[in-house]
Amino acid sequence: MNPTDPQGNLEDLALLSDDVRRRLYNFIAPQSGSVTRDDVASAVGITRSLAAYHLDKLADAGLLEVSFARPDGRSGPGSGRPAKRYARGRRELAVSMPPRNYSLLARLLATAADAAPSGAFTAALATASAQEGMSLGEQSGDLVTALTSAGFEPARTEDDDIILRNCPFHSIVQDHSELACNLNHAFVRGALDGADADPDRAELAPQSGRCCVVIHPDHRS
Structure with a gap:
């Protein structure tokens, strides 16, 4: 295999x-x-x-x-x-004809971001991730729809939090976990903003078996 x-x-x-x-x-x-x-x-x-x-x-x-x-x-x-x-299963499967290796591109970008001494490259990736999330949130008009279309697999808990059962950046998580989590966090904050919700509802809360971001309920009056 x-x-x-x-x-x-x-x-x-x-x-x-x-x-x-x-x-x-x-x-x-x-x-x-x-x-x-x-x-x-x-x-x-x-x-x-x-x-x-x-x-x-x-x-x-x-x-x-x-x-x-x-x-x-x-x-x-x-x-x-x-x-x-x-x-x-956790195995990722993708087929493209002719073959394309987008996971390799992701790993190369992640390695370059980790090696950039100033952190400017990492910041630029996070900004791009937030902008992409915002655009998707605006187009979808609904946070759950936006996150689902991006592959996060949102699910509500008994406390009305939204957890994300899948990490779209899974291919780089093992070797570049900090970068992947920051990109997830930026994307989700952007999606919240684009869906006219409070970006601060997104919290970095890593846990095994799911994405590192949890979205808390909106308690604004």
Whole structure:
């Protein structure tokens, strides 16, 4: 499984052309945690054995991640066998014909920004990110729509915060986390501004498994 191989990516993405697999993936992708075969089979309306077959195909391609946990978090003797669970995979897949490597461009820009001694380049990238967010917010007229179209996957919490389940800058996060978080923060602030909302609602609050920005409710009277 080579993430830089467009032919391999195409073959793996082609798995989603099957209606059942696409429905399985579309059910699992927005979940905040992992789900079992039974959960998926019930939600999609197929048998458990058919769900298991298609789920393992998606997992083999890296589109899903597999873990094991006992039912209801129980442990110890008599708690039952660990159940196989599935969550959306972290592997990024992109296909372009002819091949284009935009992740490479992102890494080059991030490396150059980290190496720029004055910080002017980093500041310019943040300004560009904010402007792009503002433009998208203005065009969308709605913050959630703007963030969704940019790939952030916004979701509301019980406290009415908005968390972002996906980081569009994921390809540079591992080696350039500070830069990626600053660009995310600038973009979201811009999107808030463009949607006529308070940019200060966006807070940098890094946490594993989601984007580093949290958007708090608007408490203005």
